[in-house]
Amino acid sequence: MEAARQNGAAIPAxxxxxxxxxxxCRLCMVEVKGSAKLVPSCSTTVRDGLxxxxxxERLGEYRKSVIxxxxxxHGTHEGEKESKCLLHAYxxxxxxxxxxxxxxxxxxxxxxxxxxxxxxxxxxCRKCVTACNEEQGNYVIGLADMGSxxxxxxxxxxxxxxxxxxxxxxxxxxxxxxxxxxxxxxxxDETVKSVCPYCGVGCTVEYGxxxxxxxxxxxxxxxxxxxxKLCVKGKFGFQFGSSSERLRKPLIRRSGIEKxxxxxxxxxxxxxxxxxxxxxxxxxxxxxxxxxxxxxxxIGGIASDRSTxxxxxxxxxxxxxxxxxxxxxxSATLCHSPSAAMLSWSLxxxxxxxxxxxxxxxxxxxxxxxxxxRAHPVISSYxxxxxxxxxxxxxxxxxxxxxxxxxxxxxxxxxxxxxFLFSAIAKYIVDSGTYDREYVRKFSEGFDxxxxxxxxxxxxxxxxxxxxxxxxxxKVAVAYSTAKPSSIFWTxxxxxxxxxxxxxxxxxxxxxxxGNIGIQGGGLNPLRGQNNVQGGADMGAFPGSLPGYQxxxxxxxxxxxxxxxxxxxxxxxxxxxxxxxxxxLKGKIRGMYxxxxxxxxxxxxxxxxxxxxxxxxxxxxxxxxxxxxxxLADVVLPxxxxxxxxxxxxxxxxxxxxxxxxxxxxxxxxxxxQIYSDLSQKLGYDLGFxxxxxxxxxxxxxxxxxxxxxxxxxxxxxxxxxxxxxxSQGTSLLHAGGAMRGKARFRPVSWHDLRVDRYxxxxxxxxxxxxxxxxxxxxRSPVITRLTEGPVVEMNRDDMKRENVNENDMIExxxxxGSIKARARSNENLQPGVMFTTFHFSxxxxxxxxxxxxxxxxxxxxxxxxxxxxxxxxG
Numbered sequence: 001m002e003a004a005r006q007n008g009a010a011i012p013a014x015x016x017x018x019x020x021x022x023x024x025c026r027l028c029m030v031e032v033k034g035s036a037k038l039v040p041s042c043s044t045t046v047r048d049g050l051x052x053x054x055x056x057e058r059l060g061e062y063r064k065s066v067i068x069x070x071x072x073x074h075g076t077h078e079g080e081k082e083s084k085c086l087l088h089a090y091x092x093x094x095x096x097x098x099x100x101x102x103x104x105x106x107x108x109x110x111x112x113x114x115x116x117x118x119x120x121x122x123x124x125c126r127k128c129v130t131a132c133n134e135e136q137g138n139y140v141i142g143l144a145d146m147g148s149x150x151x152x153x154x155x156x157x158x159x160x161x162x163x164x165x166x167x168x169x170x171x172x173x174x175x176x177x178x179x180x181x182x183x184x185x186x187x188x189d190e191t192v193k194s195v196c197p198y199c200g201v202g203c204t205v206e207y208g209x210x211x212x213x214x215x216x217x218x219x220x221x222x223x224x225x226x227x228x229k230l231c232v233k234g235k236f237g238f239q240f241g242s243s244s245e246r247l248r249k250p251l252i253r254r255s256g257i258e259k260x261x262x263x264x265x266x267x268x269x270x271x272x273x274x275x276x277x278x279x280x281x282x283x284x285x286x287x288x289x290x291x292x293x294x295x296x297x298x299i300g301g302i303a304s305d306r307s308t309x310x311x312x313x314x315x316x317x318x319x320x321x322x323x324x325x326x327x328x329x330x331s332a333t334l335c336h337s338p339s340a341a342m343l344s345w346s347l348x349x350x351x352x353x354x355x356x357x358x359x360x361x362x363x364x365x366x367x368x369x370x371x372x373x374r375a376h377p378v379i380s381s382y383x384x385x386x387x388x389x390x391x392x393x394x395x396x397x398x399x400x401x402x403x404x405x406x407x408x409x410x411x412x413x414x415x416x417x418x419x420f421l422f423s424a425i426a427k428y429i430v431d432s433g434t435y436d437r438e439y440v441r442k443f444s445e446g447f448d449x450x451x452x453x454x455x456x457x458x459x460x461x462x463x464x465x466x467x468x469x470x471x472x473x474x475k476v477a478v479a480y481s482t483a484k485p486s487s488i489f490w491t492x493x494x495x496x497x498x499x500x501x502x503x504x505x506x507x508x509x510x511x512x513x514x515g516n517i518g519i520q521g522g523g524l525n526p527l528r529g530q531n532n533v534q535g536g537a538d539m540g541a542f543p544g545s546l547p548g549y550q551x552x553x554x555x556x557x558x559x560x561x562x563x564x565x566x567x568x569x570x571x572x573x574x575x576x577x578x579x580x581x582x583x584x585l586k587g588k589i590r591g592m593y594x595x596x597x598x599x600x601x602x603x604x605x606x607x608x609x610x611x612x613x614x615x616x617x618x619x620x621x622x623x624x625x626x627x628x629x630x631x632l633a634d635v636v637l638p639x640x641x642x643x644x645x646x647x648x649x650x651x652x653x654x655x656x657x658x659x660x661x662x663x664x665x666x667x668x669x670x671x672x673x674q675i676y677s678d679l680s681q682k683l684g685y686d687l688g689f690x691x692x693x694x695x696x697x698x699x700x701x702x703x704x705x706x707x708x709x710x711x712x713x714x715x716x717x718x719x720x721x722x723x724x725x726x727x728s729q730g731t732s733l734l735h736a737g738g739a740m741r742g743k744a745r746f747r748p749v750s751w752h753d754l755r756v757d758r759y760x761x762x763x764x765x766x767x768x769x770x771x772x773x774x775x776x777x778x779x780r781s782p783v784i785t786r787l788t789e790g791p792v793v794e795m796n797r798d799d800m801k802r803e804n805v806n807e808n809d810m811i812e813x814x815x816x817x818g819s820i821k822a823r824a825r826s827n828e829n830l831q832p833g834v835m836f837t838t839f840h841f842s843x844x845x846x847x848x849x850x851x852x853x854x855x856x857x858x859x860x861x862x863x864x865x866x867x868x869x870x871x872x873x874x875g
Contacts, residue, residue, distance in 0.1 A: 001028060001041040009054045012063060012090055014070075014176045015125035016042040018221050020134060024125050027066050027090070030054050038062065060094070067096050075120025077178060080187045086176040087123065111161030113786035114183055114236050115172055117152070121179035124150050128171035128180055135229060136377075137384035137406070140165050152179075166769060167787055168377065169235035173218040173228065183783075186215050193220070194660040195649050196234040197306060197642050198772050200528030201225060201356070201378045202651025202718075203234050207662050214238040214643075214662065224717070225356050225655065231377035232770050232787065233778055240641075240780035241663050245625050247638035248668040250279035259614045262631045271636065276670070276678070283635055284682035286618045287323065290591045297572065300327035300580040300589045303541040304596025304622075304672065305533040306777075308647025308659055310695040311672035312532070312539040313547060314687060315595060318676045321567035322685040326543050326552075326574030327589070330536035331529075333576045334602060335492050337858035338500035339526035340537055346508045347517070347524075348741025350549065351534060353734040354487065354523035355653050355720070359383055361521030364392045364479050364486035368507065369418070369493020369864070373402035374769040376491070376527050376652075383489070392479050396421070397493060398764065399836060400829035409476060412831055415762040416865050417466040418494060419751040422506035424462035425477045426513055427454040434481040436515030443738050444512050446746040453748030465751075467831075481514045485521030492529065492766075496863040500855040502749040512744045518735035528652040530773065531642075535650035538706075538721070539699070543574035548703025564702055567685065576859040578603065582852070584612035591618040595672060596639065600628040601774040601839060604850035604861035605817045622675060625776055628842065639672055640665035641777075647692045648714065650721075654731075656709055657718035759815065759867035761799070763835045763849060766864075771840040779840070791844030794827040794836040803870060810873035815866055817851040820844065821873055835868065 002018075004011050013028040021043050029038035033051035038059070041052075053059070067090050074087060082088050091097075109117040124143060132141040140163050144153045154163040171180045178185075188208030196203040204224025208216040217238050221228035251271035253259070262270055274282075290298055301323075303315040312330065319328040332340060340350030347353075359365060359382050372380040384406050387393040395407040396418075404410040413421055429435050430451065440447050459470040466473075480486045488511060494503045508524060516522035528534050540547035550557045552569055562569055575583055581603060583589040592613070603609045613619055613632045621633040630636045642649070644665035650656050665671075670678075673695060677687045689695050693711050700706045705722035708730075713719060719730035734740065770788045772778040779785060793813060795805070805811055811824045813835075822837065822844050830836060839846045853862045 003046045004041065004052070004054055011041050011054050013042060014086060014123065015127055017127050017130050017174065020130050022126055022130065025066070025123065027063060029059065029062060031056060031059060063090075064094050064096060067091050067094055070123055071096055074123075074177070075118060077121065081178050081181055081185055083187050084178040084181060084185065085121070109160050110183065111159035112165065112167070112183070113161070114167060114783035115160060115169070115180060116183050117160055117180050119152065119179070121177045122152055123177055123179075124152065125176060127174040127176065128152070131170035131174045136166070136168055136170050136381045137388070138164070138166055138168070141171060166377065167232040167236065167783075168230055169218070169232075170229060173230075174221075182216055184215075186210060188215055192660055192662045194643065194662050195531070195657050196230070197531050197777070198233040198237060199376055200531060200534060200652035201376055202531070202649060202653075202655060202657055203230055203378055205230065205234055207238065209662065212664050213242045225651065225653065226378045229378045229381055232784065233772055236783040237772070237778050237781045239782060240624070240777040241643055243625070243780040245780065246666045246669065247623065247625060247636065248666045249273040249638060250276055251636040252279060252282060253634050259632045261628060267626060270631075279635055279637060280679050280682050283620055283679060286634070287591060287683065290617055291323070294590050296324040296570070297327060297574070298588070298590040299323055299325055299592070300575060300583070301329075301593040302577050302580075302595065302597045302599065303328065303330045303536055305331045305530040305536040306596050306642060307532065307672050308642050308645065308692065309532065309535040309539055309650060309656070309699070310647045310692040311676075312536050312541050313695055313699050314673040314676040314689060316539060316541045316547070317565065317687055318680050320570055321565045322680045322683050322687070324568070324570055326570040326572060327580060328541055328574060329543065329577040329580070330533065330541040331597060331602070332533050332537050332542060333578055333858065333860060335529050335860070336495055336526050336533065337542075337860045338495040338504045338855055339490070341858050342501050342504040342508055342747065343524060343526070344549070346505070346512065346745045346747055347735055347739040349734055350537065351654050351734070352523070352525040352652055353517065354520075354525060355732050357382055358521060358523070358733075359487055359489075360386050360389070362386060362391050362485055362487040363521065364394065364483045366394045366396070366476075366480060366486065366488045367403060368396045368488065368490040370489060370491035370527060371397070371399070371401040371403070371766060372489070372491075372527070375529065375767050377769065379489070379527060392483055394476055394479065398762075398831060398834050409472065409479075411468050411472060411476070414465070414467045414831075415764065415834060416497060416754055417751070418497075418503045419499060419506045419749050420457060420462055421466045421468060421473070422510055423454055423457035423749065423751070424459060424466075424473055425480065426506070426510055427457045428459060428474055428477040429481045429513060430454065432477070434478065435513045439515030439517070440513065443517075444744045444746060450509060450746035450748050453750070480510065484514065484516060485519050486514065486516045487521060487523050487525060489525045489527060491527045493864055495526075495855075495860060497865050498754060498853055498855060498862045499751070500860050500862075501857040502751070505747040505749050509746055509749070512746060517739065517744060518733065518737060520733065526652070532649045534652060534654065535648070535656075538650055543576060547699055548705050550703065561702060564698070578852075578854055578859045578861060581609055581612045584615055587615070590616060592616055593620045593622070594629060595622040596624075598623075598627040598629045598774040598776055600632070601842070601845065601847065604847055604863065605852045606845050606848045607818050608852060622672065623776070625780075627774070627776060637675055638666070638669040639675065640669045644669070645671040645692065648696065654720045655718045656714060656721060658711065658714045754865065756867045759869050761833055761835050761868050761870065763813065763815070763837065763866040763868045764864050765837055765839050765846050765850070765866070768838055768840060771838065773840075775840040791822065791838065791841035792825040793822040794825050794830060796830045796832045796834065797826045797828060798832055800824060800826055803872065805870075805872050812871045812873045813849060813868050814870070815849040815851060815868045818848040820846065820848050
């Protein structure tokens with residue numbers, strides 16, 4: 001079949017699934033010379049001398065008989081949904097008329113808010129079973145019984161909406177008869193292929209467009225890093241673009257209206273609509289006034305990591321070249337800055353070392369502080385596939401996350417003890433002699449000092465402090481150091497601590513120690529949260545780093561940028577976003593430009609953030625919607641989303657990919673880069689941009705690691721930086737043959753007990769699978785809204801019993817930063833003393849509780865280690 005396709009010969013098939021043997025429908029039979037019988041093309045391998053006939057009178061009659069047989073028991077589609085049925089298309093092609101001989105009456109399963117299953121349309125091809133179980137690793141769908149009693153079942157026989165379905169839609173995307181289909185599916189007028197605007201996996205999505213609205217989304221098997229797989233957000237989270245709540249005109253705060261949350265007031269009472277010309281003139285004049293009075297560094301800016309690389313590059317250029325300040329940041333400070341900083345310090349590049357799918361080459365996989373099934377479901381599917389194929393999977397987390405169910409070893413560590421655990425593992429590896437002496441000798445430095453630093457991390461102490469038995473620690477050490485190649489994956493459970501940088505370094509040290517750097521199936525892989533947070537850092541949107549991670553204190557670098565930009569670069573290193581908030585409270589930052597970042601909800605210590613933003617002389621917020629942060633602004637600018645323009649994203653494996661324009665933006669909204677360019681003109685400086693491709697050209701000219709990147713070269717599957725020339729195919733594997741910085745550096749770490757006696761619980765904040773960040777986009781998608789559980793605080797059952805708290809009781813949660821009220825719900829996956837909630841919901845503003853406590857090096861907040869106490873709420 002594959003050979004026929006490559007040579008332009010079409011063979012009809014209903015059950016064929018690339019990469020899997022199925023062969024149920026028998027529609028794809030062909031003639032092979034020398035064989036009296038027809039053979040299935042989907043499972044017959046080509047060989048020299050094979051003569052195949054794909055179309056003949058005999059084949060035509062055979063295919064008609066198969067199609068006619070299937071059509072006799074095929075039900076009736078609703079509305080336009082028949083046009084998605086491949087069986088109907090073949091029936092039309094072969095002249096088969098509907099002639100049902102059996103009853104097709106059935107009750108469709110409409111229990112799921114986004115997916116309908118009609119059993120009368122099912123031909124039991126098993127493609128949905130393969131997609132759900134072998135591709136996604138969810139094991140929800142199965143076939144029961146045989147012959148005339150055969151039936152498709154969810155979790156053994158419950159309605160789809162009551163099953164453990166993750167709503168990834170893989171079953172829908174492969175169903176050839178539309179028996180499984182989106183509840184609101186309609187035929188599209190056109191399709192556009194682009195990149196998902198949610199997490200950092202960078203999945204390729206094909207969108208169906210009708211009347212400038214996205215009407216469906218699907219993955220494409222064989223295409224993109226996701227190979228056709230999506231998660232619930234990629235499948236159903238696209239409606240935000242057409243939301244009636246989109247901002248469409250610039251808004252200016254009415255004179256005399258206090259900066260405070262709008263609440264139930266009409267927006268028109270607080271803001272008035274103005275023209276773009278008026279709004280940009282107001283912004284330019286106020287910024288000039290503030291800088292004239294308080295200095296260039298009295299202004300700070302936060303870029304949006306939901307934007308394209310071109311948008312973010314333009315923003316940092318606006319801040320540095322136009323406004324003359326290095327006070328520019330992006331969301332990495334709130335999440336993976338410790339990963340980038342420590343990887344860069346030890347290896348020379350602050351990014352993942354290996355491609356996503358390379359996990360399939362790992363013998364041992366260590367997943368730490370990552371609820372991968374929820375935060376990065378597509379990557380989780382690859383990890384689970386590797387585990388099924390024989391890789392040893394080790395999961396470390398304070399919560400029994402879903403991936404732990406697939407693990408060979410699960411270590412339910414006490415919160416905040418990661419450094420001790422991984423240093424104890426390293427010490428045991430050294431003591432037992434299983435470290436990679438050759439790699440350490442040839443490719444690393446600082447080993448002796450590191451060796452001395454391991455002295456306190458003995459197994460007995462590690463068991464007492466981490467709660468992990470010494471014998472288990474030994475087993476992990478042996479597996480990671482001897483069953484190579486070994487890979488490490490982590491997310492914010494490692495970074496969002498007061499010692500987040502040391503947490504990351506303890507993992508980096510392990511990889512260097514065992515020589516799991518620069519090899520296929522090995523590596524260090526921080527999984528990035530936002531769709532373009534990697535790109536935001538690449539573009540230089542953080543203090544002290546120019547595009548391409550170039551050092552502004554390097555005179556040759558400085559001269560190159562100043563010559564290209566025809567502007568003097570800021571002399572002093574600027575402030576991170578968390579530092580800007582503190583500086584605003586002290587009156588040092590007087591104005592801010594916040595683009596696409598809902599800081600009131602995303603930054604720690606919400607009360608303090610609101611106070612800081614209210615204290616500013618001038619606040620500009622640029623976004624898709626009137627967020628809680630925008631409600632405090634003096635000027636609000638309506639932005640086009642990344643789906644409404646051309647540009648690029650960089651995913652978690654450093655892959656730069658084209659983002660294509662899927663929709664026209666709402667009338668009045670503009671692309672971010674265009675807004676920055678227009679504003680810069682008002683401020684007296686020309687950014688020099690008239691199209692997004694020109695921005696990429698400038699980036700490539702100034703950043704050596706991006707030199708070979710241009711739009712033409714990105715059209716197929718993108719490129720992984722560094723790409724040093726147009727002849728380079730990019731770099732899939734970093735540090736092969738040695739670290740980019742020369743030699744890999746060990747970084748000694750230490751551990752301190754940070755428990756606070758008067759706060760007996762540790763509150764961890766994180767994500768639901770269905771929602772994203774502060775839910776600015778995902779909450780505007782109806783299917784996702786209906787799938788999402790309401791905001792709750794989860795507790796260990798024994799803790800609830802001890803506190804006399806029942807299921808769904810209201811509790812009050814206290815920290816040194818503030819208090820909130822919420823409903824309590826038990827979760828058996830939580831260990832005693834640990835609580836969990838999300839920050840998605842305005843009705844549960846969890847960051848009121850997170851204090852202004854940060855990693856000392858990167859100023860990343862300690863979201864995963866908030867110490868709290870509780871009381872059962874009265875009434």
